Amino acid sequence: MALTKADIVEIIQEKTGNPKNLSADTVETIIEIIKNSLQNGDDVLISGFGKFCVKGKNKRRGRNPATGEDLMLQPRKVITFTCSNKLREKINR
Numbered sequence: 001m002a003l004t005k006a007d008i009v010e011i012i013q014e015k016t017g018n019p020k021n022l023s024a025d026t027v028e029t030i031i032e033i034i035k036n037s038l039q040n041g042d043d044v045l046i047s048g049f050g051k052f053c054v055k056g057k058n059k060r061r062g063r064n065p066a067t068g069e070d071l072m073l074q075p076r077k078v079i080t081f082t083c084s085n086k087l088r089e090k091i092n093r
Contacts, residue, residue, distance in 0.1 A: 005031075038079060050083040 012023040037044050044052040062073040
């Protein structure tokens with residue numbers, strides 16, 4: 001089962017005692033800050049959690065799996081995530 005944005009809002013509400021709408025606004029604001037930073041090409045480092053990076057992929061040859069037809073994939077940007085050592089250790093306990 002995945003942790004959803006609604007779950008995060010509920011957890012923040014329980015831990016802080018803030019109203020649900022304030023908790024939801026806080027989560028939305030944090031997500032918007034992260035999205036805007038990544039859109040601008042900046043990395044996002046959250047200490048103790050990990051780092052989100054924007055990386056470029058070059059134009060390359062690909063294949064349509066349905067038809068087997070060769071095609072050229074256009075250059076694009078992808079987001080990668082590298083977890084911190086603290087998070088990795090916590091997961092592997």
